[in-house]
Amino acid sequence: MAHVRTYRPNVRVGNWREDVTLEEDTLKDFLERKERGELMVQKTGFLKQNILKQVSLSVSLGGAVCFGDVVMLVNECGENSCSVSIYADLTNLGEGPSPAIQAPCGVSGGRSLQPCTRNAFIISSVDGSAEGEPLRYNQSFALRTTSGFAGGLYLTSDHKTFQKCAKKSRLQEVIMEHQANFLSWWKVLHHDPQERLEHEGLPVPANSKVLISHCKTNQALAVVGQHILWTPYGKAYEVTAVAVV
Numbered sequence: 052m053a054h055v056r057t058y059r060p061n062v063r064v065g066n067w068r069e070d071v072t073l074e075e076d077t078l079k080d081f082l083e084r085k086e087r088g089e090l091m092v093q094k095t096g097f098l099k100q101n102i103l104k105q106v107s108l109s110v111s112l113g114g115a116v117c118f119g120d121v122v123m124l125v126n127e128c129g130e131n132s133c134s135v136s137i138y139a140d141l142t143n144l145g146e147g148p149s150p151a152i153q154a155p156c157g158v159s160g161g162r163s164l165q166p167c168t169r170n171a172f173i174i175s176s177v178d179g180s181a182e183g184e185p186l187r188y189n190q191s192f193a194l195r196t197t198s199g200f201a202g203g204l205y206l207t208s209d210h211k212t213f214q215k216c217a218k219k220s221r222l223q224e225v226i227m228e229h230q231a232n233f234l235s236w237w238k239v240l241h242h243d244p245q246e247r248l249e250h251e252g253l254p255v256p257a258n259s260k261v262l263i264s265h266c267k268t269n270q271a272l273a274v275v276g277q278h279i280l281w282t283p284y285g286k287a288y289e290v291t292a293v294a295v296v
Contacts, residue, residue, distance in 0.1 A: 119182030136161035
């Protein structure tokens with residue numbers, strides 16, 4: 052009896068049935084989530100595929116920016132040039148058969164200058180101006196993302212507080228929101244302070260250097276280059292609103 056082996060590798064010991072059942076349930080749950088597209092890798096791929104989808108910008112026939120135009124806001128700074136972009140991750144992805152970006156959603160200065168869902172904005176009227184009418188210096192307007200996956204969100208800002216401010220620079224926060232109100236009103240100013248009075252009321256030329264000022268706080272949209280954000284789309288910069296010079 053001393054030489055009889057009472058245990059072999061194929062002998063099942065302990066609560067083996069429960070272990071097998073748990074493994075089967077885990078595999079079944081994984082396959083079901085994969086079929087529904089609920090795996091994290093699938094959601095991440097879906098987010099990138101849709102938010103980086105190419106968008107056609109509007110072509111200015113008269114040389115001016117008009118209401119209804121699809122535009123990009125680019126901060127030109129040589130090799131560090133960037134565009135104002137949606138900063139969305141999986142927490143901003145909605146549920147349902149046609150998920151879209153949900154607010155509140157962050158904003159960043161993305162390094163990609165290729166027009167896509169992430170960095171395309173529509174010039175929207177807040178004073179009854181019809182589509183096709185030129186946008187003028189010092190005229191209030193709203194910046195809205197494209198409809199569909201981008202959710203038609205509005206670029207919004209408000210006075211900073213101890214609890215509500217940009218995470219890194221602690222300056223005035225800029226985010227995307229569903230609702231259009233006075234907090235989402237902006238205006239275009241000439242980049243040269245000595246030329247602003249002369250240009251007030253004139254159409255804003257397309258592809259021109261301008262300041263975009265927030266109507267309520269009188270702070271200008273800005274990219275803070277020394278504050279870097281690491282997003283699902285790569286390196287980006289923090290976008291805030293700062294005092295107009």
